[in-house]
Amino acid sequence: MDIIVCIKRVPETAEADLVIDGTKKAIETDDLVYSINEWDNYAVEAAIQLKEAEGGTITVISVGPEENNEVLRRALAMGADEAIRLTDPAFEGSDAYAMAKVLAAAIKDMPHDLILTGVQADDDGFGATGVALAQMLGLPYAALVTDIKKEGDTLTVHRELEGGLEEVDTLKLPALLTIQTGINEPRYVSIMGIRRVAKKEIAAKGAADLGLSENDVGLNGSMSQIEELFFPPVGEGAEIIEGTMDEKAETLVKILKERGGIA
């Protein structure tokens, strides 16, 4: 089975103090640490488990600058066979729709039985690229997948719905799945593992190689455009408890007593 996994390199922002840059359309990224999008890490692991059971190849694709080779190499160290990077100044400003067009242009000429993406990206969080890509490639798909079983050319998948409910669906291959976190336990990548793939060639392709014009991608080829970034209004917000650690704990205990927090 030939599997393609789309992976994104994203900044880690959970603990970072974000600053909106001068253009008001992006954040300052110089001080941020980047890693593979969490959802995509689960997708790579899902591909490896399928390959281990069924044989075949895994190709990982990432759209972005040279730094994206880091996440591609990480996926190679985990067990992917090939990596491709798609990059072009023309791709800048692409929304999920344009991003799907870029990915579709690359994937349509590659052998594929199964395509995996993450449910969503940690940074922009459109949660849309995978399903748009499936439509462009004319493939059946399922979003929010938490379990995959393969029998012949049929997949049985679980989709996560709200409130803990799941849905079981069958899909005919070739197909596309968007992978939800928790579907598996992604394997650990050792420094040794990364070193082993450090010299592996990663091909880079641009818009012309993919047969895309400037009107297909970037802002021109997007359906949406960021006009302005701003910080969410704070509203009432929490009353912040100050003092020494002992005073903080003391105040908390008082609040807990008043509010029924101590049974």
Next chain:
Amino acid sequence: MEKIAVLVEHRQDEVRDITFEMLGKAHQLVGEGGEVIALFLGDPSQKGLLDAITPHAHRVIAYLDTNLKNFEPLRYQAAFSQIFENVDCQLILMGQTAFGMDLAPAVAAKWEIPFTSDVVDIEASDGDLMAIRQMYSGKVNAKVSLKAGDKRLLTVRAGAFPAEDIPTVSGEVQEITGAVEGDFSARTFVEYLEAAVGDVDITQADIIVSVGRGIKDADNIPIAEELANALGGVVACSRPVADKKWLPKERQVGTSGKTVKPKVYIALGISGAFQHQAGMKNAGTIIAVNKDPKAPIFGIAHYGIVDDLFKVVPALTEKVKGIKG
């Protein structure tokens, strides 16, 4: 905007809240003289569900066919081919839900309808619209414009708009008949699976100590358990903690986990992504402990401590044990 269509979301014979949230917003956006259209796709046996919707839409377009009993995107797309011929509207709203996320991007791509997702607000300005969406797990908002088009499509975040106090109008139902046709064998719905029942039912607890990724490691869970025990409460968690199997899935709070309403909810090392907030925002008192003063959890918490949970929790546990003797 004069005409807005809302895709009704229903599952297991229940209309989901997101439908009313979208209808409410649609009424606000169309204003006087505009038209709110509800699109209902379902099996003829589900027609009774329309009773809840008709009072809140000027027009309900009901496509009733045995092929539409369950949510299946290929069938919905085939039905849309019919609907798009019959309905003119400038904006279509769907939920950014397990249902909408599995459908909307494909509809946008198929009909090339300008689209953006996970919208928390919609502003009408000079006949055009701006969508407000969040990035970086809710730390930054983005104002987004859409390309021109006779239709636009937005998916709306659950809980972004109130489901109550929606204007009541006299709706008329317009039925589309005729089979939904196509070969749908490429994807087939099989069944629903209910969530497993665990040893502890967090939805029944008055006091919840909830841990997020900030707890760092499975080995640290006991510090939360010790606090919960001292308070007489239970331990719950955010999604990454359940994903990593540090706690069982039944302990997860949020859209894809449980909705809880305890007297007190203590969030330890949880950033407060909207999917988490959706499961706990109605708790009586919310106390958040987080190192990051800008963590979105502080936006809904009543009390906050900006500090390292590994210092706060032991200090608090000791004090609580002290007063309980």
